[in-house]
Amino acid sequence: MTNSVGPTFAVLLWARPGLAAEASAYEDKVLPLLAEHRGDLVQRLRSSTDDTERPVEIQTIRFASDAAYEAYMADPRRTELAAERDRVIARTELIPVEFA
Secondary structure, eight states: OTTOOSOEEEEEEEEOTTOHHHHHHHHHHHGGGGGGGTEEEEEEEEOSSOOTTSOSEEEEEEESSHHHHHHHHHOHHHHTTHHHHHHHEEEEEEEEOOOO
């Protein structure tokens, strides 16, 4: 998706203590849905430490449009996993970014 005109985000995810692997497993389930909503996972980084003060994952995600982003967020396959997400993800920070 090289000509994306929609939103691009840096996504910072903090796992609940002791649940870093489960948090990554949750992301493994929902990130494949991006492509169906004209979204693109540009980069996914995992922390190399168990420091709960820092994000366990940092992702860069972009969408073709605001509507594509909204469709991804509302995807029932994603929203049905809300309880799992709440169990393993302590905090999410979504930062609108642009490539320099």
